[in-house]
Amino acid sequence: MAFLQLKSVGQTYFSKTSATTALEDITLSVNEGEFISILGPSGCGKSTLLSIIAGLLLPTVGSVMVNNQRITQPHPKIGYMLQQDYLFPWKTIEDNITIGLKLRNQYSFEHIQGAFTLLKEIGLDHTRSKYPSELSGGMRQRVALVRTLATHPKMLLLDEPFSALDYQTKLKLEDLVSSTLKEHGKTAILVTHDIGEAIAMSDTVILLSSNPGRIFRTFKIPETLRALLPFEARQHPDFSATFQQIWEELEHIEQNDNE
Amino acid sequence: MNKTIMNEKHREYLQSLKKEKRNIRFVQLLIFISFFLLWEISSVKGWINPLLFSSPTKIWTLFLEKASDGSLYLHVIFTLGETVLGFILGTLLGTLLAALLWWSPFLSKVLDPYLVVLNAMPKVALGPILIVAIGPNFGSIIAMGILISIIITTLVVYTAFQNVDANYVKVIRSFGGNKKQCFKEVILPACFPNIISSLKVNVGLSWVGVIVGEFLVSKQGLGYMIIYGFQVFNFTLVLMSLLIIAIMATVMYQGVELLERKLIKHRS
Numbered sequence: 001m002a003f004l005q006l007k008s009v010g011q012t013y014f015s016k017t018s019a020t021t022a023l024e025d026i027t028l029s030v031n032e033g034e035f036i037s038i039l040g041p042s043g044c045g046k047s048t049l050l051s052i053i054a055g056l057l058l059p060t061v062g063s064v065m066v067n068n069q070r071i072t073q074p075h076p077k078i079g080y081m082l083q084q085d086y087l088f089p090w091k092t093i094e095d096n097i098t099i100g101l102k103l104r105n106q107y108s109f110e111h112i113q114g115a116f117t118l119l120k121e122i123g124l125d126h127t128r129s130k131y132p133s134e135l136s137g138g139m140r141q142r143v144a145l146v147r148t149l150a151t152h153p154k155m156l157l158l159d160e161p162f163s164a165l166d167y168q169t170k171l172k173l174e175d176l177v178s179s180t181l182k183e184h185g186k187t188a189i190l191v192t193h194d195i196g197e198a199i200a201m202s203d204t205v206i207l208l209s210s211n212p213g214r215i216f217r218t219f220k221i222p223e224t225l226r227a228l229l230p231f232e233a234r235q236h237p238d239f240s241a242t243f244q245q246i247w248e249e250l251e252h253i254e255q256n257d258n259e
Numbered sequence: 260m261n262k263t264i265m266n267e268k269h270r271e272y273l274q275s276l277k278k279e280k281r282n283i284r285f286v287q288l289l290i291f292i293s294f295f296l297l298w299e300i301s302s303v304k305g306w307i308n309p310l311l312f313s314s315p316t317k318i319w320t321l322f323l324e325k326a327s328d329g330s331l332y333l334h335v336i337f338t339l340g341e342t343v344l345g346f347i348l349g350t351l352l353g354t355l356l357a358a359l360l361w362w363s364p365f366l367s368k369v370l371d372p373y374l375v376v377l378n379a380m381p382k383v384a385l386g387p388i389l390i391v392a393i394g395p396n397f398g399s400i401i402a403m404g405i406l407i408s409i410i411i412t413t414l415v416v417y418t419a420f421q422n423v424d425a426n427y428v429k430v431i432r433s434f435g436g437n438k439k440q441c442f443k444e445v446i447l448p449a450c451f452p453n454i455i456s457s458l459k460v461n462v463g464l465s466w467v468g469v470i471v472g473e474f475l476v477s478k479q480g481l482g483y484m485i486i487y488g489f490q491v492f493n494f495t496l497v498l499m500s501l502l503i504i505a506i507m508a509t510v511m512y513q514g515v516e517l518l519e520r521k522l523i524k525h526r527s
Contacts, residue, residue: 054433056429056432056433073435074432074433074435076435079433080430080433082426082429082430083426086424086426086427086429086430088427088448090448090451099431099434100434103431103434103435103436104434
């Protein structure tokens, strides 16, 4: 039984002068423990799709089911990580990582300790009483990951979480996020426009076409790459072959767009 | 060797900073002393009308006299209390109103033109109406102090509320937070710097409101002393009140600045 199911989801934005269809007929299912990447050119509605799965946005048509239950508001078992860390600058790291527990009414000693353990695992135990402004970009994004994981979501939605970081930090963080998620047995959906990142991190890559966003193709990542950490996967011979394949498909999308 | 040169250069740099600061302080003090000295001399020599412009020594003598018989103390406390109450209530109510507008976009759209009109209108012109409505007392002076600052506070704080990065709200909502929690955890704390800076503006505005209020109704306070001094043609009294107001307004402003530095220490 799939953990998450989308049934012909579509999203149309209305304005005074026009109705713009951002997404059309998105049907997909995600099994527990799976890591899926959604790849596509900018403006293909990737982030919109993530907002819909997060329950922040109701789709114009279609439905989103988690464990066969329809989502109409943010689900406690789904965590959301944004493009930038968006840590609250007026709260300490400690208060930042426990905010989710507070809002989810899980503010118990046990859960708070759990959040602190996660912070320790990620190597930032010493920052507990610091403020976000005292941390580097990479550290802040790691804290944001702890904040998302603290409420024990089953599935994580990652909205280009590494795009604001420098390349080196990004590669390191990919490894960290990938191993942390695997270790805790999380399901994940990553939205990105970085082909390499999508291949290195996920089990399945879904290609979206733009205007409106539709599922163009689905790639299964070879087993050889899946077993490796993202950094190692990038060195593997299968990596460039898969990269080439996806690259060509993206070219196709562009051509279709231009016609 | 390199290190000693760097240390030397650094010391020179620090010294130049110190020197500049000293020069600034010196010129500031010079202006201050020359102003009062010139005032005193021109008054004694009759270059300016001593009846109208008084002189620093006369003001000081009057100040000591009023201070020793305790009457000054009462006036100052009275006005100070009204002003503090006026600007705190003005800021609080303004923020509350802004919160209401944030809560209900419909209300904010409805009230928009009214706020623009109210903001453009000179609030002190409402003085006579206030006095008749509330009565010639403490209440109408406070009301004046509030009225003069509330609308501008509402507009400034509401704009700040609207400009909070929507992604912070998204974080709260993704954890299932409701509108109230979004406000409490994000909107309000994110806008603290704006609220404090409107507090700074309101310190000045509130003084205007209270002094005008006292002109109109009071039997007490610094505004009353100014009006009284004017009526009996005692301009020494008028100028003394003015100087006290200037000093107290400055102290209050500095106080708010101190609060600001403490509260928003960690924001980059």
